[in-house]
Amino acid sequence: MCTGLFVSIGYGLIEGGPGSLLIAFTxxxxxxxxxxxxxxxxxxYMPVxxxxxxxxxxxxxxxxxxxLGYNFLLYELCLIPFEISxxxxxxTFWRSDIPIWATSLACTVLYGILNITAVRWYGESEFWLAFGKVLLIGIVFMFTFITMVGGNPxxxxxxxxYWREPGSFAAYVTEGSLGRxxxxxxxxxxxxxTIVGPEYLSMVAGEAVNPRKTMKSAFKTTYWRYGIFFIGGALCVGIVVPYNDAGLIEKLNGDGSGTGAASPYVVAMxxxxxxxxPHITNALLVTSIFSAGNSYVYCSTRSLYAMSIDGHAPKFFQKCTKNxxxxxxxxxxxxxxxxSFLSISSGSAKVITWLANLTEASQLINYIGMCTVYLFFYRALKVQGISRDTLPYKGWWQPYCAWFxxxxxxxTVLFYGYTTFLTGWWxxxxxxxxxxxCFVSPILYIGWKVIKKTKVVKPEEADLIWERPLIEAYEATLIDDGSKGFWDDCAKAVGLRKRHKTDESIELSSPAS
Structure with a gap:
């Protein structure tokens, strides 16, 4: 999550210090x-x-x-005003008198324009905005290394x-070892x-070109992304700014009305x-945050549409424009x-905190659901006599990995709000x-189960064939275009490499179920 990595990560630094931040992110x-x-x-195995x-x-x-569908939908919907806030x-890095309502209105209008047009324009805009995110990551990493060795004014x-003074570990809530x-x-x-990933890869698997090949690479590179972007980002933040920096604390814990930088990197610069x-970094941060909100609008729209098709939302959500x-x-x-207009009365920083807390619970419930689904999948394979060695990809150390x-x-979801139960913190x-x-999700499950009288799927009755024949038939029609992934597509986009004539036809023939 872009905002979490470049802005909200400052909360973790303030509360835990650089040592705790690095260990926690690892x-x-x-x-x-x-x-x-x-x-x-x-x-x-089943990219749908x-x-x-x-x-x-x-x-x-x-x-x-x-x-799971409504939990994920609410998660995406709440992230839209979060990104706008x-x-x-x-x-406010540039001006403190920019009307909050004007920014919120402008974002809403722009999101509407980009998402009401044909999907190709949304895809084109997001493709180019992705360059800004990559450039931003490169800038902050280089800034950290160059300045820490003396390359600064x-x-x-x-x-x-800053790991020595004020120290590696900050005390939060109380003092001493317990506080640390x-x-x-x-x-x-x-x-x-801050750290996300597998849910979005799974959601788009059914619309990917050559899904079993491209998704295998995508899931594998996720581990590198965790190590480089998130762990590396936590290390960099702890190097460039102390956890007790007055400007950072005021901006993140204040009312959001003063001038200054919200990002720890901009504070350090x-x-x-x-x-x-700082101006270049903040500008790239603006485009990255805008891009994130735009993506959530697109994803939540498609999620609600898919739920309607499955009968989990009213049918009128299936109505589409000519585009x-x-x-x-x-x-x-x-x-x-x-x-996001709540920021007018409560301040952007407070609204960000509210929405972050709300979406974090949904995010954790998503991951709980994923592990639960895998355990049912694993048991169904075993009962039906299907060897995992025959799967297109076999995860390691299962099912213990899923249980852990x-x-x-x-x-995490049970204790992440523990401070509200402490004396004086309620x-x-x-x-x-x-x-x-945590209350809404069980109600959704029990309510739908009672209304529709659904039953838990027995392992011997789980449909492990499902859309597999369609997927395999689609894969048999593919022509290897020699694509190496994201960077190869970037080279094609700017004309450094020729785009094969088969590319567009392959993309259009991708199965959508």
């Missing part, structure tokens, strides 16, 4: 790697539109898939100074919000007297974007922002 990356391992095996949500309906219980926050080779442990928990829960780079845009499904995320991943995600609104989805 541990959680490993935990999420367990979930990724489960998702890879299922999604490569809707991914793990439809896997849940088919292999666990229709009511379980219903719950974050955009309001980073814009102050000629100060500060190295790991609670600081680590704060950093860990921030990592749980300003502290070192770097004049131009193929689900018009009524599109209206829902547009309405959710209006939540399930346990870690359950513990706040009803904060409690519900943490745990609302």
């Amino acid at each position: 541990i959680y990356s490993c935990w999420l790697g367990l979930v990724n391992n489960c998702m890879a095996e299922m999604s490569i 539109t809707g991914g793990w949500v439809r896997h849940g309906s088919k292999w666990v219980d229709e009511a379980f898939g219903f719950m 974050a955009l309001n926050l980073v814009l 102050q000629h100060d080779a500060y190295g790991f100074r 442990f609670q600081g680590f928990l704060g950093a860990l829960f921030q990592a749980a919000f 300003s502290n070192l007297g770097v004049e131009v780079l 193929g845009v689900p018009i009524y499904a599109f209206i829902v995320p547009m309405l959710f974007s209006l939540i 991943g399930l346990a870690t995600m359950i513990l 706040n009803t609104g904060t409690f519900f922002s943490y745990y609302t989805m």
